Amino acid sequence: MSSSPAHRVSAGERINVHEPAGRLQRELKSRGIRFTRQRRVVVQVMESASRHMDANEILDLAQKIDKNITRVTVYRTLDLLKGYGLIDELDLLHLRGHRHYYESHGPRDHIHVACIRCGKVREFESELYEELKKQISQDCGIEISVARTEVGGLCKDCRAKA
Amino acid sequence: MSSSPAHRVSAGERINVHEPAGRLQRELKSRGIRFTRQRRVVVQVMESASRHMDANEILDLAQKIDKNITRVTVYRTLDLLKGYGLIDELDLLHLRGHRHYYESHGPRDHIHVACIRCGKVREFESELYEELKKQISQDCGIEISVARTEVGGLCKDCRAKA
DNA sequence: ATAGATGCAAATATTTTGCCGCCAG
DNA sequence: CTGGCGGCAAAATATTTGCATCTAT
Numbered sequence: 001m002s003s004s005p006a007h008r009v010s011a012g013e014r015i016n017v018h019e020p021a022g023r024l025q026r027e028l029k030s031r032g033i034r035f036t037r038q039r040r041v042v043v044q045v046m047e048s049a050s051r052h053m054d055a056n057e058i059l060d061l062a063q064k065i066d067k068n069i070t071r072v073t074v075y076r077t078l079d080l081l082k083g084y085g086l087i088d089e090l091d092l093l094h095l096r097g098h099r100h101y102y103e104s105h106g107p108r109d110h111i112h113v114a115c116i117r118c119g120k121v122r123e124f125e126s127e128l129y130e131e132l133k134k135q136i137s138q139d140c141g142i143e144i145s146v147a148r149t150e151v152g153g154l155c156k157d158c159r160a161k162a
Numbered sequence: 163m164s165s166s167p168a169h170r171v172s173a174g175e176r177i178n179v180h181e182p183a184g185r186l187q188r189e190l191k192s193r194g195i196r197f198t199r200q201r202r203v204v205v206q207v208m209e210s211a212s213r214h215m216d217a218n219e220i221l222d223l224a225q226k227i228d229k230n231i232t233r234v235t236v237y238r239t240l241d242l243l244k245g246y247g248l249i250d251e252l253d254l255l256h257l258r259g260h261r262h263y264y265e266s267h268g269p270r271d272h273i274h275v276a277c278i279r280c281g282k283v284r285e286f287e288s289e290l291y292e293e294l295k296k297q298i299s300q301d302c303g304i305e306i307s308v309a310r311t312e313v314g315g316l317c318k319d320c321r322a323k324a
Numbered sequence: 325a326t327a328g329a330t331g332c333a334a335a336t337a338t339t340t341t342g343c344c345g346c347c348a349g
Numbered sequence: 350c351t352g353g354c355g356g357c358a359a360a361a362t363a364t365t366t367g368c369a370t371c372t373a374t
Contacts, residue, residue, distance in 0.1 A: 098339070
């Protein structure tokens, strides 16, 4: 692999933040988006996710529900959901290669806090973050519609082991 | 392309934040990393960057300086620099596909503020951001070594045009 | 009925690897 | 001199597209 000193990361488990079930479906319907069998399945996978998944994992789970779903459809559906701001695309600091991860998220943004050694990802909300976004919005004259923050470092457990 | 309503983004210009010249070179040498002809070129490209570049653009610029540089070497060198924390890898919210962008950055983190329509990216520093990282560090018990924030929205100019 | 979705196959794009000859220190 | 580095070619991944067919509304 690489000659870099960065640590290999294993798991990458997501500590889940639940959101009202059926949200994606409702959002799509309310926008008059055609709700096909395939979309239903992908949406179901996204809503029941207990961790961040890349396109490949989403495909696998979708196919467990409905074997006929293809990779192309997964990509297209993820793109659709992303386009409407219903899911976010993350890379989690590229801790595990160049994969892209997807998550459905509620109305409030959260920060992804990842350990660069064990790969555990924690989600963190903060009033300070909301203020920061307000400040950016004012100072840069931008109307923010997406915000993403990822921080990496050694978690307590990994520091203890080291 | 996609069926999503997201806007196409054009330029993606970076408003440059300068840093002391030769920093990367000094950092590498001080760590006893072999400084080859090729690395010199890639480092030069990274240090003189006036905008965020993807691997392909970096290759192009590098080859303007030295035709013999290969894509593989660019990837390997970027990986090396990234491993030592000397450059960051961004995706700028995937506003323009799945490219990854690289930037050499100074000691202080900055936030990337991107317009989802015109693609202009502004860099923004804030004391509030530093406080937020402190809060995360304390509350999550993590020793932060990388932090990345990207926000997207409509900039003033694009709102005016709309 | 029909605009819009899916499937298939193939094209693109992006990143990584094995191996060997070469060069910076 | 010598171990790390770069080049080449090819593999492995990842993502997108054209077009014919099917389906949700």
